Amino acid sequence: MPRQLLAHYPQSGSRYDELLSSPWTLRPHWRSLFDTLARARPEQMAERLGSVRRQIRENGVTYNVYADPRGVERPWELDVLPLIIPPDEWQQISSAIAQRAELLNRILLDVYGPQQMLEEGLLPPALIYGHSGFLRPCHGMAVPGNIHLHLYAADLARSPDGRWWVLADRTQAPSGAGYSLENRLVISRVFGEQFRDLRVEHLASFFATLRDTLTQNAPQGDGPPLTVLLTPGPYNETYFEHAYLARYLGFPLVEGSDLLVRDGKVWLKNLSGLRRVHVILRRLDDDFCDPLELRADSAIGVPGLVDAARQGNVLIANSLGSNLLESGALLGFLPRLCERLLGEPLAMPSLATWWCGEEAALEDAIEKLDHLVIKPAFPQLRIESVFGQDLDRKERAALIARMRARPHHYVAQELVQLSQAPVWDTQHPRRLAARAVGLRVFACASPDGYTVMPGGLTRVASEHDARVIAMQRGGSSKDTWVMTHGAVNTFSLLRRSISPSELVRTGTNLSSRVVENLFWFGRYCERCDNTARLLRALISQHIEHGDVARHALMRLCQHTGLLPDELDTAPTAEIEAAIRSAALDARHPGSLAAGLQQLSGVAFSLRERLSIDNWHIISRLAGDLDSTPADLGEVLQWLDQCVLAMMTLSGFALDGMTRDQGWRFLSVGRRIERLQFMSGVLRHALDEGGDTPDWLLELADSTITYRSRYMTRPQWLPVLDLLVADETNPRSVSYQALGLADYLSRLAAQFGAIESAALSDAVADMLALRADRDFRTGSPHLLDVLQRLSSSAFALSEQLGLRFFSHADTQWPGTLQD
């Protein structure tokens, strides 16, 4: 046996060792993989480690530790070595977990139904009536197929004697199945041969079962059943997994604001209108799902959702209220409930856990505090788990006082020595280290009872604390290989090859929220660009003491709200402070910094659709804000960067995005914004009168074109021709207005007529402008056209919002007469 690999592997600890049965003796199911590692050349292992890192980076696998729009995302941690579980052992785990899922489902049926188990004294009323997760509005609701738990997970640990124990149940929206899948894709590529030779069970059929059971139990009507995956949004710590599972299962990924309830049914808002939703696979916590009947302060739920479920018009998986069973306080009551409800003993024990709401248990727990971990009895309590042995005298007394004050808030759980598994030591070319591990396993409902995913998420404790397994605290993960005696089911949900008939050209069913975000992405990009150009022109004039131009620009800035009104006679220092604030102060509404913040927020919500390069550009600009530029010269440099960055973003949109409806809305947003800006600027310049200002061409980025055409200094006639009438100048009013009209006709072709008479009239009058009559200051025609273009652009924006984003203008089927 090659001793080098194990030279630093702890072999005689008090833990169960997954790899070795005794010092220097491998467990048989590890032999094959161990030999591969022993034979591998250092370059080969380096290549494997590199491949793991590369795949995680390229697939964008992340776990948000601190959800932050600036993108503090931690790359997913994955050890190259899987945890291997032999067939017979898996058989026991699998049947125990299926039994437990069945039991918990039965308990939910009882608690949200007849409450017979409370009547019989098998469940203490305190654990149900005193649990904030017991949702009274959901009592008495029938669940389709009598299934509360569609997806269930249990956290397991192995004690030194080799037995598996359940540490905790995950019943409302278990996370980790998607990460398991991702881990599998990565590791099965790195160890392809070994994966095949060991006959490792595949995961795909588990997900197919989940999908099929949801569809089978879906309510009927309004077309084929549509299942959506409901996420709290990109700030959630496991958002990557939501997006990943949605793609894998073929479900649209939606947020609460994508859905609305009408007529007791749930509808998905998309560009073409409302589409009925039959099934919601949710990753939103129970009480956040409906602000009407549950937590009133939830901004991410769907008002009326509980009633839609009550009426049987939508299947919610897992059922609302299933959070109740995540209480550690229940664990001690499961053995008797199992005997009573299933008529058989509980196959896998739970780690000894006492609910301190029982007086005797409280006193016991306080006495044995050193050997216990104290946890919240109900997950809603947001109490940190504490190891009794970690506390000094003072902390200990404080904890005891808290426990005595509210004993029902706490459970005490025995400590378990977690088993250890080998991990590859990335700091050395040829060395195994050991880490404590726990296993999260998953079960899903099927027509024949619960099916257990043959695999799972192996969670690895950090080097520093072998007692805690938490991704939040720097833990890592492993793929989990379950071996089989039989043939491997190689069914796959990932299509290997796509036939010509399956080719997809346009993104259909774009959700209204995504399109709305794209629309505002377009608007904010353009708005930041305009604001940056305006401030840049102002600062240049300010520095060069171009007094006439400076005053005209200041008035323009005051007009648009960038600068305060009473600034004309202010001392220079005050003016400069106001200009700095207009650029850099995000608390000043309308400032460039505030615009960038809005842009960054919208881009964050769009990160599934925007390439990472977009994101880099925006976060870099926002990052620059932290090191505030000191003088106006530095501000000017930063403004240059902003203008450049906005041009780059617009280049990405032009060059990198497919021309689907989403892109069209982004472009409409840009054009509306630019049309409003340019017509506003022109009106202001015309109002100021006098000579044609240089800054007008500068703001419109048309100085070079002008110079190449006319060898004179700016004059009204040629300038207005270039900025109003020239349809080839992408900054001209005509270019924007005609383009906008064109987009609208394309949208109308797909979605039906869009009310835009005001815009068409203004465009017609714009085309009727005559150079000899109108391209001068004081032309009422020109001022009128500019004014109407601007106001019809504003009205159009509002109208698109109502029609395509909020659907507030869709009529209800009928208004009841009182």
Add this chain to the structure above:
Amino acid sequence: MTLIRYHVLHETRYVYAHPVSLSRQLLHLTPRETPRQHTLNHHITVDPAPAERGTRRDYFGNLLEHFAVGSAHEELVVVAESTIEVTGQDEAGPPVSPAWEFVRDRLRQVGPAPLLEPSQYLYASPHVEPMAALARYARLDFHRGRPLFESASALMERIHRDFEFDPEATTVSTPLETLLREKRGVCQDFAHLMIGSLRSLGLPARYVSGYLLTLPPPGQPRLVGADASHAWVSVFCPGAGWVDFDPTNCVQPDDQHITVAWGRDFSDVTPMRGVILGGGEHTVDVSVTVTPDDEPMAPGT
């Protein structure tokens, strides 16, 4: 035994700064049927007319009306009108009740045949968190071995004595600790405080929302809490069942109290609770008029 017939008019008017495009509301405005109370007539009107509307029973058996208005509006008016018959108590004297510790211990018993219905009202709820300070306050009246009814009456009297009615002192979200310290509030606060004190001793107590007769009977002082929704407390007394106490007025509710709904606390029986889209700032105006049958209704209310 008396039998009094009442008309109750309960009007809620919301005025919004901007149009509301969608409004969903849940109403606890329908009086319950009880052994002492019977509804002859009940009707809720909503303006503007809702697109959806329905009625169901909530977890606590109260009638819950729900509606959705789907057309833009800047004002929402909900008027609940009821005609109710209330039967007064017999002059039988206070009920015989066991020592309060007996009730507490019975509810603590783990095992078969638990007292499930009272247990519903024994634990923390959104506005009422049991705590040691409240238990200490209650223990001033809950002496060892004292019958539950007598102790609860004494607690009600103490709250009435210690606390001052002050509509400006609290909001819906004022915690009980603050209330216990400041000793000022409204009927809802006194009800929550009494419920919290009882639950902190391990005794079940529920929150009752309802109405109070507006006009003072001749020779008696006017009762506080008139012309608004009222709230009081119900205490579980084995033998007698649920017994009502009104700590705001220091009386046992009789034929001048009309019960609308009960739950663990205010949050379970909020008269009107909803979600709107749009609206901006709003003002709300609530008026309640309770008129005995033999008096004419004031015009225009």
